[in-house]
Amino acid sequence: MEARAYLKYARIAPRKVQIVLDLIRNKPVNVAMAILKHTPKAACEPLEKLL
Template sequence: MEARAYLRHARIAPRKVQIVLDLIRNKPVDTAMAILKHTPKAACEPLEKLLKSAIANAENNHNMDKNSLFVAECFVCPGPIMKRIRPRAQGRAFHILKRTSHVTMVLREKE
């Protein structure tokens, strides 16, 4: 049995999220929560909310025990890119790509 939680259109680049997800993969949920609380990265705040949501899904929808849960899978995919233009010198324009992320987190119970 597994519990999933999704975070869609997060306004942070996928490569920044991937760094933090590598820290919590295959960890128990209490350890993963502690890592997210004490890591000074911008991606930690939305990922902490996502982990809490996945834990709530596991407890309420699948009747799983919170103490035996671990982060089985977590991955990030690029979302849509917002394209903006910044004016530069001599009438030129530079493109700014504001990247978004789709994050998926899967929790399972230890056997």
């Protein structure tokens, strides 16, 4: 099943978020959450809440 989530009004540059999104795109949710927990980027926190 596919789902789509939108993150609006995040106070971080889209280019910085795109770097992290490229790491987790097309991965299962549990793998994506593990990647976000162990990646030291500021964009990981809002994306983790979004998932």
